[in-house]
Amino acid sequence: MDFLKKTYSVKSIGIFGSVATGQSSNLSDVDLLVEFQEPIGMFKFIELEEYLSKVLARRVDLVTKKALKDAIRKDVLREVIYV
Known part of the structure; x- marks a missing residue:
């Protein structure tokens, strides 16, 4: 986490979706x-997403609270597991 804080200014990061609920398959991405x-900036955000995909050996869907769609916001904030 120190690397993410220093390199990408990450304050917190959490997992949600099928991987967090144990309902994922080999094809599932990590939310x-x-x-x-x-x-x-956008380029640094994409760089972080690509870095996490490489480290986790899975496609990563990286999202901020602000970018969450209203339809899923409550569910995501309820189920997110911070690491």
Whole structure:
């Protein structure tokens, strides 16, 4: 986590979705909710998403609280597991 804080200004990161609920398959992506200490640009955001995909050896769907769609916001915030 120190690397993520230092390199990408990550304040918190949590997992949600099928991987968090134990309902994933080998084809499932990993849904991650991230909050930053300070704003980062689009390229740095994509770089972080690619880095996490490489480390986890799975496709990662990285999202911020602000970007959550209203239809799923409550469910995501209820089930997210912060690491």
